[in-house]
Amino acid sequence: MSRNGLYAVIAILLVAIVGFGIYTYQQQQARPGLEVRIDEQGVSIDGNG
Template structure:
């Protein structure tokens, strides 16, 4: 494999890692601020505040 091909593979892998990190961060930020649970013990409401 030529040196330019190796650099291209490394660049593609680096871009994929950065894109995955951005996607994961956006998914974490998109979570709702309030969580409501209903179970055997009753109703629980949790917030991010």
């Protein structure tokens, strides 16, 4: 394998790792940390944890 081919494989792997990291971060941010509802039944607080 030539050096250029090796550099291309490394670059593709780095792009895949960075892309997966960004995707994972966005999924973590999409979850609500705390939800407060006020309705006829009163106040209810839901949180993940």
